[in-house]
Amino acid sequence: MARKFDFDPEDEEFFSMVGSFGVPKFDNEMHGGIPRGFTLIAFTDTGSGSELFAKQFTSPAEESENTLYVSTNEGQAEIVRIFQKYSWPMDINVRTIGEEYNSTVLERELLASRYRLEGFQLADIQRLAQTRFVDETNQDYLTEVTNEIMALGPYFRAVVDSLDFFLQREDPARVVAMVRMLQAHAQLHRGLLLISVSTNGLDPVIKQELSSIADMVLSFKVRTIGTDFETSMIVSKFRNAPENLKILVFRVTPEEGITPETVERIA
């Protein structure tokens, strides 16, 4: 690292070298938690509980104004409901990209269908004749989210759930470049960054690239056993701590949310 950041000794003591995952039992298994400066990439199966984990990851919220939760699938109301249910701090920053996207797209579609159905009014025509450029509703959410995270200060905590939204709309190379930038930012500022990516239809090359950027790789799996579902998380990469590579079967409990139960070491 060429750049060096001077951390306040008091801060260093307050934040210590590791932060909590928001899941105490998981912290124990990972020898205290997640080292500050780590970027954690979670590869997720549908229905594996990763969305809950993503929210839970914000719950330690050491500094709420320096904690950011970016959701691309869920709306504000849904998120609030979950946070209330588990009594997690709600004064953190939340950005709901999917909701924003839908509302702008929906708004435009509504307007377009109104124009198509009812035609133009004189005022519309005058405005149209004076409009020289197409309204860029194709907002660059990737750049916005990158900037938002890059703007977070030392010891930040940020979650992007999930990268799928960007991978579906942008050049994957740009998305990977963004993750690389964010990883460097987290490392430099001792931030904690969780990025989830669904394994569904994920290009193996992209998966490989993301895994190599990540300081920690966690896979969320779900499988059926008889009539039951078994959810598990697999730690398949943990920079400088191979002893942390484990398979943890977990349950979701009303008290603790994600709750690891049985643990298996990966030999």
Added chain:
Amino acid sequence: MQPAAVYTRDRCVTGIHGLDEILRGGIPYGSTVLAAGTCGSGKTTLGMEFLVRGALAGEACAHFTATEPSVKLLENIRQYAFFDMNMVDSGLINVFDMDVLYSWLGLEKASFELDDVHALIKAIVDIVNTIGVTRLVIDSVTTLCYKIKSEQLIRDFLFTLGKKLATLGCTTILISEITSATENAHWSSFGVEEAIADGIIVMGDVERMGHLLRFLQVVKMRGTAHSRAKHAIELTPLGVMLTPMLKWGAQSDKTSRWGS
């Protein structure tokens, strides 16, 4: 019984130097005229001057630009002395950017279906009707029709649009981009525009005495007698100038009529 008088249709006097003479007074009102030309032949300039002459006479005009962004079009066209930006600012000449119109109508797609074509016709007709447009230029219909994949749909589009604009008394120039303007060339890119248009004006280059000259020729114009000769066309700061080609050739190497 009416006495057997010679009936002549009312004309839209283009105001373009030489063109009204060729057309024996102008374009019959409400016609849809295809202005087909090779690249750089002066189509946009001709179309814009047609509107400027109308605006000077107090007519409401509309220009739909699909080949170049409206900002660029205005930047280029305002270099001509005949053009006055005030006409745009005051709403006499309404310049519509097709990309903006597409986005307003939810038509930002590669190909148009029947619904989309109807939405487009409705929008154009709406505009013409609401602001009482009597002179309209679509630059170009080639670019626009590029998004309509079936020939039948292109035919429907042009036919319906032409019919509605005629009803509204709007004289329309549809600019068409062609690759060749020689005798046996097609005046349209899709083969259907020329059959539907009431008039066809061809613009291209012709070689005379080692010079590449621009020419304009009225190939057809329903509802009026007209010259079918090639005319030399010059784009001057004051507007388009047309002169018969033969005279030009006969003058051989003497100085040109407009000096140089």
